[in-house]
Amino acid sequence: MAIVAPPVPVVDAYALPPARPWYTDVWVRMLRRKPLGTVGGAIVLVMLLAAVFADVLTPYGFSQTSLRERFISMNAEHWLGTDQLGRDVLTRILYGARISLYVGLGAVAIGSLIATALGIFSAYGGGRADLFLQRVVDAWMAFPPLLILMSIMSLLGPSVLNITLVLGVAAGIRESRIVRGVALSIKENTYIEGTRALGSGHVRITLVHILPNVLPTIIVVATTGLSTVILTEASLSFLGLGVPPPYPTWGGMLSLAGLDHMYRAPWLAIWPAVALSLAVFGFNMLGDALRDLLDPRLKGG
Amino acid sequence: MQRYIVRRAFQSVLAIWVMSLVVFGLARVTGNPLDVMLPLEAGPEDYERVSKHWGLDKPLYIQYLIFLGKALQGDFGTSWKWHGHSAMGLVWERLPATLQLAGFALFVSVVIALPIGVLSAVMKDTAWDTLAKIIALMGQSLPGFWLGIVLMWIFAVHLGWFPTSGRGGLEYMVLPAITLGWFQTAAIMRLVRSSMLEVLDSEFVKLTRIKGLSEWKVVWKHCLRNASIAPLTFFAIIAGVLMTGSVVTESVFSWPGTGLLVVDAVRARDFQVVQAVVIVFAGIFILTNLLVDILYAYLDPRIRYR
Numbered sequence: 001m002a003i004v005a006p007p008v009p010v011v012d013a014y015a016l017p018p019a020r021p022w023y024t025d026v027w028v029r030m031l032r033r034k035p036l037g038t039v040g041g042a043i044v045l046v047m048l049l050a051a052v053f054a055d056v057l058t059p060y061g062f063s064q065t066s067l068r069e070r071f072i073s074m075n076a077e078h079w080l081g082t083d084q085l086g087r088d089v090l091t092r093i094l095y096g097a098r099i100s101l102y103v104g105l106g107a108v109a110i111g112s113l114i115a116t117a118l119g120i121f122s123a124y125g126g127g128r129a130d131l132f133l134q135r136v137v138d139a140w141m142a143f144p145p146l147l148i149l150m151s152i153m154s155l156l157g158p159s160v161l162n163i164t165l166v167l168g169v170a171a172g173i174r175e176s177r178i179v180r181g182v183a184l185s186i187k188e189n190t191y192i193e194g195t196r197a198l199g200s201g202h203v204r205i206t207l208v209h210i211l212p213n214v215l216p217t218i219i220v221v222a223t224t225g226l227s228t229v230i231l232t233e234a235s236l237s238f239l240g241l242g243v244p245p246p247y248p249t250w251g252g253m254l255s256l257a258g259l260d261h262m263y264r265a266p267w268l269a270i271w272p273a274v275a276l277s278l279a280v281f282g283f284n285m286l287g288d289a290l291r292d293l294l295d296p297r298l299k300g301g
Numbered sequence: 302m303q304r305y306i307v308r309r310a311f312q313s314v315l316a317i318w319v320m321s322l323v324v325f326g327l328a329r330v331t332g333n334p335l336d337v338m339l340p341l342e343a344g345p346e347d348y349e350r351v352s353k354h355w356g357l358d359k360p361l362y363i364q365y366l367i368f369l370g371k372a373l374q375g376d377f378g379t380s381w382k383w384h385g386h387s388a389m390g391l392v393w394e395r396l397p398a399t400l401q402l403a404g405f406a407l408f409v410s411v412v413i414a415l416p417i418g419v420l421s422a423v424m425k426d427t428a429w430d431t432l433a434k435i436i437a438l439m440g441q442s443l444p445g446f447w448l449g450i451v452l453m454w455i456f457a458v459h460l461g462w463f464p465t466s467g468r469g470g471l472e473y474m475v476l477p478a479i480t481l482g483w484f485q486t487a488a489i490m491r492l493v494r495s496s497m498l499e500v501l502d503s504e505f506v507k508l509t510r511i512k513g514l515s516e517w518k519v520v521w522k523h524c525l526r527n528a529s530i531a532p533l534t535f536f537a538i539i540a541g542v543l544m545t546g547s548v549v550t551e552s553v554f555s556w557p558g559t560g561l562l563v564v565d566a567v568r569a570r571d572f573q574v575v576q577a578v579v580i581v582f583a584g585i586f587i588l589t590n591l592l593v594d595i596l597y598a599y600l601d602p603r604i605r606y607r
Contacts, residue, residue, distance in 0.1 A: 276447065280443075
């Protein structure tokens with residue numbers, strides 16, 4: 001008795017809507033289905049524009065002091081008032097966005113590289129290397145994060161480069177666990193076995209077959225990681241261990257001006273904090289939406 | 302079960318050992334400690350004398366073994382900033398204040414989060430649920446130090462209901478505890494909600510309803526008891542968040558605990574004290590993780606055989 005295969009439906013490929021590559025498709029689907037994610041994306045976009053065009057948007061310099069104009073509350077010339085040295089608060093917030101993004105994007109780029117390399121190596125290599133690396137990651141995650149970052153920063157000394165490096169390495173180690181998990185499941189697919197049978201080497205398998213499939217996960221982890229990095233940078237700057245004083249940072253503005261002059265000029269504490277919360281909220285929302293659209297497996301984690 | 306406990310305990314010891322390496326490395330890799338300790342005009346013979354005194358002339362692994370031996374006895378040297386105090390002594394002196402604040406913060410956040418989480422699961426997709434969701438979202442976007450400053454500004458400066466800083470009676474604890482507990486409140490709320498939703502959907506809950514129990518008893522007795530297992534694992538993470546948060550919260554409210562101590566020590570580059578705090582904090586963190594994992598394995602047998 002012959003087994004009859006069910007008839008294969010003939011699909012006219014030209015009748016289907018043109019397939020968009022996944023990286024365009026994500027944005028279209030987000031606009032249609034994820035209102036909160038769209039709001040988050042808009043906030044992030046505004047922050048990006050503020051950071052890029054800070055020089056054009058404001059007539060003042062970020063460290064331009066004016067002792068006659070100290071503690072001016074909000075008016076037409078200084079929309080968000082001035083601080084204890086007569087510097088325009090709005091200007092410093094705009095430039096603060098630049099520093100935050102600078103540190104945030106830099107740290108996330110470093111972190112993603114480390115997470116990808118460590119995660120894929122650990123998952124693909126397996127065996128003792130995997131066991132050893134994962135115990136090291138375990139040990140790292142056993143530290144209270146802010147405390148260890150504080151000690152490292154105090155040793156290295158506060159600077160933009162140092163804080164970017166430190167936050168990047170910390171994020172990379174933490175996120176490598178997630179990348180490893182995804183890479184482990186991809187490694188078990190039959191097409192990996194197939195390509196190996198065709199004679200692909202380890203380098204080709206990891207770079208051509210595993211990496212592109214891990215990429216959506218990395219994007220999601222990086223976006224959500226960005227808010228953590230920005231918040232941590234603000235906390236460190238607040239404690240005086242992040243970005244050093246001549247540069248305006250949201251965390252630094254809160255600590256230097258906010259606490260000392262709270263009775264006299266409460267706006268000094270409020271506006272940088274609003275900017276910070278909006279940025280963190282924006283990146284969180286964007287990251288959540290991207291996660292749902294790109295990699296639903298990570299949901300609820 | 303015993304094998305699981307032994308394996309987990311071994312992992313914890315390993316983590317503490319790696320931590321000792323990091324703490325030791327931190328103070329060594331960033332340059333010769335003698336440069337900080339000696340004045341600029343010190344000659345080579347001064348360097349030799351002092352380095353002999355502190356054991357810095359020995360090979361690095363010997364130095365590490367000495368460090369480890371002393372650390373095991375709880376000896377992290379004497380503080381540079383607070384003269385005449387041992388580093389560990391300072392930490393022990395300040396620890397009760399931190400634990401008191403953290404405990405109170407945890408209590409406050411559970412008291413707030415549990416009922417809201419349960420109610421938003423029971424009343425899923427209503428206005429109440431949305432409100433709870435917004436509160437939870439804000440909890441995760443607002444930096445702790447900002448909340449501290451705003452609370453201080455409204456309730457201490459403007460209304461004068463609470464003191465602005467320091468440690469004293471219960472009224473001193475209210476604002477710092479809310480600041481510290483804010484993040485956990487949001488997280489516990491979300492966790493309770495999702496595990497309540499799962500339990501509300503299960504067969505035995507239908508049975509309790511068929512039995513004719515009151516809705517109150519179904520939700521608060523039968524469901525909550527089963528739904529509280531999942532949030533339990535979260536308490537290990539909470540321990541970490543509380544300790545990290547204590548650093549920021551204590552420096553906003555000048556609460557005299559270990560968090561404030563470590564900020565002061567870091568600013569003064571007093572590494573003996575920083576080392577001691579890092580070890581104690583990480584030790585508490587690792588121990589909580591271990592206890593929670595064991596408790597969880599006891600409650601949920603599936604974990605043991607993973």
